[in-house]
Amino acid sequence: MPQRSLSLNRLKTVFILLVLIPLLNGCSKPHQPLPENAVILAFGDSLTEGYGVPKPASYPSVLQSLSGRKVVNAGVSGETTDQGLLRMQQLLAEQQFDLVILFEGGNDILQKRSYAQIEANLRKMIELLQAKKIQILLIGVPEKRLFSDSAPFYEKLAEHYDIPLQDEIVGDLVMRPSMKSDYVHLNRQGYQALAEAVFRKLQATGALAD
Known part of the structure; x- marks a missing residue:
């Protein structure tokens, strides 16, 4: 093989490694597979509770059907992260969970609370x-502006604590009127889509079999 071709191939290999290594280092630690008798805690506010739809249409109920695991709906409408921190302490003292889907911060953001305080409360919950x-899946909530991605502290927390993050689905759903029942809440189709996205993420992280 000509020397020039060898050099080009080496350059390509180096380039690929330079691109892939940071990506691999940035990946969160995968989940351990959940046994069939595992209990998942869906912890959050009204989007977890399933505001606006019957309980069987809430995302935790749909996720339970998709996953074949028990999913406890621990959503409380209007809750902020300081309230959630206190409630989580109580829940953990009362029951054992194998995995927690942490989906909090939306009400804090709507109320324009300090990002530093929201992050601090979420840090304490994660710790x-x-x-x-207990394994964790963190769900990111978008900032209060048009076409917003998840608030930056969600990615920061996921990286710091090495936990999986689903940071796209909420921002996507709130931009689609066909998925919403009002300004901030989802309809039946929206909660179904949320559950399916969470299910796919749990499959991707290894918590659930493909």
């Missing part, structure tokens, strides 16, 4: 869960 060796 409580990790101290009990």
